[in-house]
Structures are given as structure tokens and as C-alpha cells.
Amino acid sequence: MNLTASKNIWDKLGDLDRRILFWAVVLIIAVSLIHPLRLPITVSERVKEAYNFVEKAVKPNDIVLIDLGTGLGPMPETMPGLLAITRHLMRLQARIVFTTGYVSPEAVVVIEEVMDKTLRKDPKFVYGEHYVNFGWYTGGGTAIRRLASNWKDVFTRDWYGTPNEKLPIMKDITGADSFRLVWHVGPETAWVTYWKLGKRVPVLVTYMALNIPTWLPYYAAGDIYLLGGQRENAEYEILVGVPGPGVPAMDYQSLGHLFVLGVVVLGNLGNIRRKLRREQQ
Amino acid sequence: MRFIRRDLPYTILVVFGTLALLSYYVAIPAIEAVAGTSRTWVVVIGAFAVFLGALNVIRTHAVRAYQKKENWWLSVWLVFIYFSMVIAGLLAGTGSAQYKWMYAAMYTPLAQGVVGTLGLFLVSAAYRAFKIRTSESLVFFLGFFLIAVRQASIGPLLWPGFEIIGNWVTLWPSTGTMRAVTIGLAIGTVALALRTLARYEKIGLEEGGIVGGG
Numbered sequence: 001m002n003l004t005a006s007k008n009i010w011d012k013l014g015d016l017d018r019r020i021l022f023w024a025v026v027l028i029i030a031v032s033l034i035h036p037l038r039l040p041i042t043v044s045e046r047v048k049e050a051y052n053f054v055e056k057a058v059k060p061n062d063i064v065l066i067d068l069g070t071g072l073g074p075m076p077e078t079m080p081g082l083l084a085i086t087r088h089l090m091r092l093q094a095r096i097v098f099t100t101g102y103v104s105p106e107a108v109v110v111i112e113e114v115m116d117k118t119l120r121k122d123p124k125f126v127y128g129e130h131y132v133n134f135g136w137y138t139g140g141g142t143a144i145r146r147l148a149s150n151w152k153d154v155f156t157r158d159w160y161g162t163p164n165e166k167l168p169i170m171k172d173i174t175g176a177d178s179f180r181l182v183w184h185v186g187p188e189t190a191w192v193t194y195w196k197l198g199k200r201v202p203v204l205v206t207y208m209a210l211n212i213p214t215w216l217p218y219y220a221a222g223d224i225y226l227l228g229g230q231r232e233n234a235e236y237e238i239l240v241g242v243p244g245p246g247v248p249a250m251d252y253q254s255l256g257h258l259f260v261l262g263v264v265v266l267g268n269l270g271n272i273r274r275k276l277r278r279e280q281q
Numbered sequence: 282m283r284f285i286r287r288d289l290p291y292t293i294l295v296v297f298g299t300l301a302l303l304s305y306y307v308a309i310p311a312i313e314a315v316a317g318t319s320r321t322w323v324v325v326i327g328a329f330a331v332f333l334g335a336l337n338v339i340r341t342h343a344v345r346a347y348q349k350k351e352n353w354w355l356s357v358w359l360v361f362i363y364f365s366m367v368i369a370g371l372l373a374g375t376g377s378a379q380y381k382w383m384y385a386a387m388y389t390p391l392a393q394g395v396v397g398t399l400g401l402f403l404v405s406a407a408y409r410a411f412k413i414r415t416s417e418s419l420v421f422f423l424g425f426f427l428i429a430v431r432q433a434s435i436g437p438l439l440w441p442g443f444e445i446i447g448n449w450v451t452l453w454p455s456t457g458t459m460r461a462v463t464i465g466l467a468i469g470t471v472a473l474a475l476r477t478l479a480r481y482e483k484i485g486l487e488e489g490g491i492v493g494g495g
Contacts, residue, residue: 018405041434073396138327217460257433
């Protein structure tokens with residue numbers, strides 16, 4: 001008996017060609033980009049915690065450090081949160097310092113994009129006084145520790161070459177004690193070790209959903225506030241109340257997840273049917 | 282020669298490693314000052330290492346292109362793009378529109394395309410990996426199902442229980458497992474550091490030979 005010739009729909013579901021899956025995902029993303037469904041989004045407790053903390057903790061003129069520990073790749077997931085956070089801090093009239101310890105200086109381009117879309121659009125925020133981009137540092141955890149104890153050991157000038165003495169904001173920055181909080185986008189746990197546990201500076205973390213399990217022990221221990229993946233970044237966007245790229249992106253993420261779950265379930269049903277048929281034969 | 286290539290680097294490693302370790306546990310200002318200065322050196326050495334890395338990339342690919350090894354034209358392309366970025370950064374500045382355009386129009390779509398392609402492969406991998414054949418694979422599938430539904434904003438709208446159960450999986454089994462991994466890694470790192478300081482570990486200073494007291 002030729003089994004290949006007698007393949008029914010269940011057999012096919014249990015053994016779908018990967019190209020069909022790829023094209024289906026592309027189609028789902030394309031359709032939801034062209035025709036946004038505006039699926040409703042609920043805000044989870046973890047995001048409310050982070051938002052409420054920032055809302056209460058940050059006062060006008062407080063200095064907040066935004067550090068990027070990741071490059072351009074994960075930005076579709078993390079950029080919405082990054083923009084929303086910067087806008088939130090601007091509304092609270094905080095002063096913002098940007099740095100990046102990512103292995104490649106491409107993260108500086110992300111910082112530029114964030115500043116272009118937020119701070120540089122508002123004339124009330126003056127570069128050097130209300131915000132500054134220190135750019136890229138090397139040395140990973142060691143540099144983060146040095147930043148905590150003496151900022152000038154790592155940065156003597158900003159990314160554009162302006163010496164610290166000519167940046168008004170630097171009158172108030174010596175080390176970790178000068179900052180109200182750190183917002184880290186990435187996987188670098190040295191921020192918790194040296195800034196939160198060492199200097200008692202609150203740390204908030206945003207990263208890809210894929211890498212969130214790495215941060216969970218720190219979140220469960222109360223060491224950090226956490227925004228995990230595209231969904232929670234979009235939720236922060238909703239709380240800040242300024243439309244951004246996160247909420248529309250949730251359409252295709254939701255549909256994509258449902259599709260994957262659907263094919264996995266159907267694939268399993270196909271397998272079970274095939275198994276039962278073999279047993280009957 | 283052996284002293285320069287092997288013993289001196291080890292001596293530096295042992296001295297500064299011990300100082301760095303001591304500065305965590307002993308509150309002696311002199312030790313903290315020396316350890317602090319050495320940490321600043323790490324930052325400077327890190328910057329030099331990046332420069333050396335860049336030189337090495339250029340050298341490797343220039344040699345590949347010169348010797349016309351397989352796909353040598355890709356090496357030529359790499360060197361061309363490398364210098365294009367360097368020249369644009371030096372002449373126009375890294376905050377300039379030209380430099381930002383090169384990143385936004387050339388590098389960003391490629392970098393995000395690579396991560397996006399990973400998503401497609403994950404779909405295919407999920408389809409194949411989550412076939413329930415044993416009780417263990419059923420647990421594996423359930424974990425995937427609950428987290429995938431929870432991470433999609435539509436999940437809690439379909440049934441609020443998805444949020445509660447998804448959070449439970451995240452906060453208890455997942456966190457517990459990661460905590461064990463994190464603690465295990467930390468203990469392993471301490472053990473590795475101690476073995477390295479005691480010269481029981483091979484750290485790449487020697488050619489082919491095993492170093493240490495054994």
C-alpha cells in the first residue's frame with residue numbers, strides 16, 4: 001500500500017512544509033500592517049508597577065540614566081518602550097543621560113534616533129543642560145562599577161567630544177549617587193550588582209521577551225522593575241499616553257502567536273490521527 | 282621568552298585578580314584605591330582591544346582577498362563598507378545626517394532582518410519541537426502554550442485566566458529554574474576565578490600545552 005498517495009488532510013497537517021509556515025507568517029504580518037486591527041490591550045501588573053514607581057520617584061531636575069546594552073537587532077521589540085520611557089521622563093521634567101556598553105557602537109545610533117524623535121523635538125530641552133549623550137564605553141561590568149564610583153574615570157567628554165566641564169549637567173554628576181534611577185535596555189546584570197545593590201539606585205530593565213527569564217530572579221527578589229518584550233513595551237506606551245510604534249505592532253504579534261499555537265495544535269492532532277490509523281492497520 | 286610570554290602575564294593576572302577579589306571583602310583604602318585604578322585601566326584596555334580587533338578584521342579580510350580564497354569578493358566588500366563607515370564618521374561626524382543615513386538605510390534593515398528571520402525559523406522549530414510524543418513533551422508544550430498566549434495581548438482578552446496562569450508559570454517554575462542556573466553560574470565563575478588565580482586553568486597564554494600545577 002502506498003502511504004504517500006493516501007495522505008489525507010490530517011497527515012498533511014502533521015507534516016507541513018516549513019515554506020508554508022514562513023509564507024503564512026509573512027502574510028499575517030503584512031495584512032495586519034496594511035490593515036491594523038487595533039486589537040485591545042490590557043496593561044499588566046508588572047508594567048503598572050514600573051510606571052507607578054517612575055511617576056512617584058522622579059521629580060523635576062532629577063537625573064536619570066538610560067543605558068543601552070543591546071544593538072539594532074532587538075529594537076522592534078524594545079524601541080517602543082525606550083521612546084515611551086524617554087517621553088515619560090520628559091513629562092516629569094527629569095534630566096536624561098544616555099550611555100551604551102553594547103559591544104558595537106551601533107547602539108549610539110539608537111540613542112540618536114531616540115533623541116531625534118523625543119528630546120530634540122522639544123525646545124524646552126537643551127542639550128548639555130537637560131540631556132546628554134555620552135555614547136559608548138568599553139569594559140562591561142568593570143566600567144559600570146567605575147561609573148558608579150567616579151563617572152569621570154570612564155567619561156571625560158560626551159559622544160561629540162565636548163569636555164565634561166562644558167556640559168552644565170555635569171556639575172551635578174559625580175557617580176551613581178547623582179542619579180535617581182537607571183533604565184537599562186539589555187542583559188547587563190552589573191547594573192544590579194553595582195548600582196542597585198552597591199549604591200541603592202533603583203534599576204529598571206527592558207529587554208526582548210526571549211531573554212526575560214535571565215532577569216526574572218532579580219525581579220522576583222525585588223531588585224529591579226521589568227518590562228519584558230513587545231507586549232509590555234506597548235503597555236508602557238499606553239500608560240504614557242503618547243502613540244508610538246508599540247501598540248500597532250501588537251496586532252501582528254498577537255496574530256502571529258495565535259497562528260503558531262494553531263499550527264502546533266493542528267500538527268499534534270494530525271500526528272495523533274496518523275498514530276491511531278497506524279495502530280488500526 | 283617563557284617569562285615574557287607566560288610567567289609575566291600570569292603574575293599580572295594573579296596580582297590584579299587577587300586585588301580585585303580582596304577589594305570586595307576587605308575594607309582597606311589602599312587596596313580599594315589600587316583595585317579602583319586597575320578597573321579604570323580595564324576600561325582603557327577594553328578600548329584598545331576594540332581597536333586591535335578592528336585592525337585584525339581588516340588584516341584577515343585583506344589577506345583573504347589578496348589570496349583570492351573562496352568568496353574573496355565578500356572580504357573586499359567588507360573592507361569597502363568598513364572604510365566607508367569610518368570615513369563618513371571621521372569627515373561628517375557620527376551625529377551627522379550622512380552617517381545616520383548609512384546606519385538607518387543600510388545597517389538597520391540588515392540587523393533587524395537577521396533577527397526577524399530568526400522569528401520565522403522559531404515558528405518552524407516550534408511546529409516540529411512541540412509534537413507531543415511523551416509526557417515530558419506534553420509539559421514542554423503546555424509551558425510554551427501558556428507563555429505564548431500570555432505574551433500576546435490578545436490572550437488575556439480571550440480568557441483572563443491566561444494572564445494569571447501565564448504569570449504563575451513565569452514567576453514560579455521559570456524564575457525558580459533561572460535562579461538555580463544563575464546561582465550555579467555564579468558559583469562556577471567563582472570556582473573558575475580561583476582555579477585561574479591558582480594557575481590550574483588554561484587561559485590561552487600557551488601554545489598547545491596545559492598550564493598549571495595539575
